[in-house]
Structures are given as C-alpha cells and as structure tokens.
Amino acid sequence: MSPNIIKDEPLHCPGPESEDAGQSSACNTCNYQQFCSSNQTKNVEDPDIQLIKENLSNIKNKVLVLSGKGGVGKSTFSTLLSFLLSSDPDMNIGLLDLDITGPSIPKMIGSMNDNDNAQLHNSNNGLIPHYIQDNFASISIQYLLPTVDQPIIWKSNKKEQIIKKFLKDTQWSDLDFLIIDTPPGTSDEHIFINKLLNKSQSITGAVIITTPQEVALNDVRKEINFCQKVNIKILGLVENMSGFVCNSCNKSTDIFKPTTGGGEALCKEFNIPYWGKLPIDPRLGICCDQGESFIDTYPDSDATKNLIKMGDLLLDQCNY
Numbered sequence: 001m002s003p004n005i006i007k008d009e010p011l012h013c014p015g016p017e018s019e020d021a022g023q024s025s026a027c028n029t030c031n032y033q034q035f036c037s038s039n040q041t042k043n044v045e046d047p048d049i050q051l052i053k054e055n056l057s058n059i060k061n062k063v064l065v066l067s068g069k070g071g072v073g074k075s076t077f078s079t080l081l082s083f084l085l086s087s088d089p090d091m092n093i094g095l096l097d098l099d100i101t102g103p104s105i106p107k108m109i110g111s112m113n114d115n116d117n118a119q120l121h122n123s124n125n126g127l128i129p130h131y132i133q134d135n136f137a138s139i140s141i142q143y144l145l146p147t148v149d150q151p152i153i154w155k156s157n158k159k160e161q162i163i164k165k166f167l168k169d170t171q172w173s174d175l176d177f178l179i180i181d182t183p184p185g186t187s188d189e190h191i192f193i194n195k196l197l198n199k200s201q202s203i204t205g206a207v208i209i210t211t212p213q214e215v216a217l218n219d220v221r222k223e224i225n226f227c228q229k230v231n232i233k234i235l236g237l238v239e240n241m242s243g244f245v246c247n248s249c250n251k252s253t254d255i256f257k258p259t260t261g262g263g264e265a266l267c268k269e270f271n272i273p274y275w276g277k278l279p280i281d282p283r284l285g286i287c288c289d290q291g292e293s294f295i296d297t298y299p300d301s302d303a304t305k306n307l308i309k310m311g312d313l314l315l316d317q318c319n320y
C-alpha cells in the first residue's frame with residue numbers, strides 16, 4: 001500500500017512520512033494508524049521533493065518568519081524586511097505568503113486592492129509571481145482567488161497541495177532571499193514547509209516574532225522547541241510592539257508593563273540571537289493598510305532605524 005492512497009485522513013494528519021506518523025493525537029482515530037506507525041512509510045521519497053529542489057535551486061537563502069501567537073506582527077515584519085532588503089537594487093527578493101487561510105501580504109505590499117480579482121498568472125511554465133518592483137516579487141493564495149473576501153476553508157491535504165504548488169511551480173528569478181511569512185503556531189503549514197523544504201534543500205533559518213506580553217512569550221517557547229526539533233536554525237528573535245513612541249513628544253511608554261524586555265531574556269535563556277525591538281507606531285499600520293513601504297515613507301523613525309540593524313544582522317548571518 002502506498003501512502004498516496006490514504007484517503008479521509010484526520011484534520012491534523014501529520015502525514016505518512018512525518019516523524020510523528022501514526023503517533024500524533026490525530027492518529028488515534030485514523031484507520032491507517034497501524035500502517036503509519038510501521039516504518040514502511042518513512043523511507044518513501046515524495047517525487048515532488050526533487051521537483052521542488054530543482055525549482056528552488058536559484059534561491060540563495062530561505063528565511064521563515066514564525067511566531068507562537070497570532071497577530072503579533074509576522075506579516076508586518078515580513079513585509080518590512082522584504083521592502084528593506086529590496087531597497088538595495090543589487091538584491092533580489094521573493095516574499096512567499098504561506099498563510100493559506102488568512103493571507104494579508106498582497107494588501108500590505110500594495111499588490112492588491114480590496115476590489116481586485118486574481119492577478120497571478122498561471123502559465124504553462126508555472127506560476128508567475130507578482131512583481132512589486134523589478135527586484136521584489138511575491139506569491140500568495142490571495143492571487144489565485146476570484147475575490148478578496150472569499151473565505152478559505154481547507155483540510156490539511158489541500159493546504160499541502162497548494163504549498164507544494166507554490167514551491168514546485170513558482171517561476172522565481174535568481175533570488176538572494178525568499179522570505180516566508182507563516183501562520184501562527186506550529187500548524188499544518190509549518191509541518192508541510194519543513195517536510196518539503198528541509199528535505200529538498202534546507203531552510204536557512206527562522207526569525208521569531210513576539211510581543212513583550214507573557215502570554216506571547218510563553219508561546220514562543222513552543223516555537224523555539226519546534227525549530228530545535230526539526231533542526232531549523234533560529235537566526236534571531238524580534239520583540240515587536242515593544243513600547244509606544246509618541247510622534248509628537250517622542251516620549252516612550254511601555255504599553256505591556258512590566259514585561260517589556262522579555263524577548264531579550266528569552267534569547268539569553270535559549271542562547272539565540274536577539275535582534276532587538278520594534279515600537280508600536282500607528283503610522284506602520286497605516287502604511288501596511290495602504291500597501292506603502294514604511295521604510296521609504298518614514299526613514300528617520302525608530303522603527304526604521306531598528307529594522308535596518310535587523311537587516312544588517314540577517315545579512316551578516318547569511319555572509320553578505
């Protein structure tokens with residue numbers, strides 16, 4: 001029996017090739033638990049892995065943006081980092097929106113308005129990503145949907161198919177960085193991207209985003225453990241929404257008192273690089289809503305200055 005014929009798998013099926021095959025809590029109710037628990041499935045090479053490897057061979061660095069909690073600023077950071085890196089005309093940047101059920105990248109980078117229909121071109125040669133500028137392209141499920149407000153309610157196997165399609169069929173040019181914005185937590189998308197990318201080429205590393213709140217920091221521990229378990233290097237941790245700097249008087253207020261600075265403490269605890277803080281800046285949300293580059297619009301802001309330092313740390317770690 002081949003794993004490909006497994007039908008009606010439970011919602012959180014780890015996949016027959018996963019290390020957790022047959023052993024996760026979702027497997028307890030599955031008819032194929034015994035089969036997946038056996039070692040028969042573990043060495044089955046997915047033929048798509050080779051195709052993914054070939055398709056992504058011209059991408060130097062693949063960086064995941066992760067967080068334990070939702071709404072802490074992953075998409076915002078992925079957008080800011082992509083705009084920042086692409087401000088160097090010698091850099092080629094791709095931004096992959098892996099948030100299949102809640103894609104927000106197209107709006108944040110200004111490639112799609114609320115009334116737009118799909119803009120992605122599905123040619124015989126694969127998916128043509130949407131170019132924001134000559135050296136900055138993006139791909140998102142949003143480009144494939146007929147309307148912006150269409151809900152996406154998919155079981156895990158359909159999500160895996162679309163993630164495979166993005167990795168296997170997107171016609172990226174030679175890229176220096178592919179920034180991959182993920183949904184919160186360690187869900188299907190993380191398991192698939194790790195399975196498909198780590199097997200085919202290796203992921204350069206992950207940047208973890210948190211806020212200073214204890215509740216977010218606790219979830220970051222799970223994210224760190226996930227990265228360690230699947231051998232993804234943690235490039236750095238960013239404490240977002242860390243303090244509010246008033247644009248009129250320049251005074252800084254710690255909104256999440258007394259826990260600000262928790263990100264740095266966590267980095268010391270786990271011995272991972274601390275990349276610094278991004279303050280709450282309402283102009284940042286407005287720029288993302290309008291699809292504008294915050295870095296270009298507010299080059300002298302604290303957030304931009306801190307982002308430039310973070311970009312330098314990334315370039316350093318990737319030997320640029």
Ligand SMILES: Nc1ncnc2c1ncn2[C@@H]1O[C@H](COP(=O)(O)OP(=O)(O)OP(=O)(O)O)[C@@H](O)[C@H]1O
Nearest residue numbers: 070071072073074075076184241279280281284285
């Ligand atoms: N530093 C900041 N200053 C002001 N607003 C911010 C900042 N960071 C993020 N935001 C705002 O917070 C909201 C959530 O950000 P974002 O969508 O990037 O989070 P996310 O972690 O990607 O969310 P999800 O988990 O739903 O994918 C957005 O409205 C964004 O504009």
